[in-house]
Amino acid sequence: MTRQGGKQSEGLPNNAAQGYLSAALSGSLSGGAISVCVQPLDVIRTRMQADATRNALSGAVGTLRKVVSEEGVRALWNGTGPTIVRLSVGLGLQMCVLESLKEAFQWRHVGSAEETKGHSPRKLTKFEAFFCGGLARTVAAAATCPFTLVKTRMEYTGGGQAGQGMVSMITSIARQEGAVGLFRGLGPTVITNAPYSAFYYLFYTSLKERLQQHGAPQAAINFTSGTIAAIAATLLTQPTDMLRTHMQLSLAGKGTSLGLRETWNAVVGGKMGHRVLLVGVAPRALKRTLQTALVWTVYEELQPRLKQALTRAK
Known part of the structure; x- marks a missing residue:
């Protein structure tokens, strides 16, 4: 945004590039580090x-015991490689898009430099927070869908019968299923991640604003807001996550690609009916809560410091 004549407006952010870069780096570092812990x-x-669609559900504890007894403790970290890439790239991109959207909304009514002297960027409305969180995550989820697909398959099979690594698995999927195969489950991936981040960011900003009025330490405010927001957003988006898993694992049959409606019918058509849509909600809620709350806590602490360091370096 510029003043009349092309010069930058006073009162507007004058280090946009440093802000976007620090947001991307902070998101990547926090996401990559924490993803390993919750894998x-x-x-x-x-x-x-996956087991629920085959009427073989044994609960979270039973599943944990089965994985460890049959495949060893290391199997609990299957898919860590694509998870790190997905979260590092995805969160870096998400935070960069989020910061640019926030800035656009905060300063959209700003006029010339003379009109903005002494003014601070305004707070986002609830709708703007919901929109910014959802759109930023949509972009990131779509861009990293191939890594989500590989992650899900590696978590289920450990990398396939041949024990494939991430790169070889991506190559194999592209060769056998075509480039479009790498984006299988894109629909439910987006409609899970976009509403999750939209609801999360809405709840997170609202809670943080309320808690700040009580004068608690900022890190505690960030973590508490993130924890509550993550639990609420997870519960609201659980059904579409079940559909995503089903589509990306091709559980309807080897090599079979079903549409969203057919996948829905296949998932809820078993003995459990619509209850199957809530399968896995406990570990997902715990994972999402820990991951999201920790990522945002680290991000909120790291991003201002990185921005300041980048500005000084310039």
């Missing part, structure tokens, strides 16, 4: 959701 919860969730 076992993803493995358990994926196994539970």
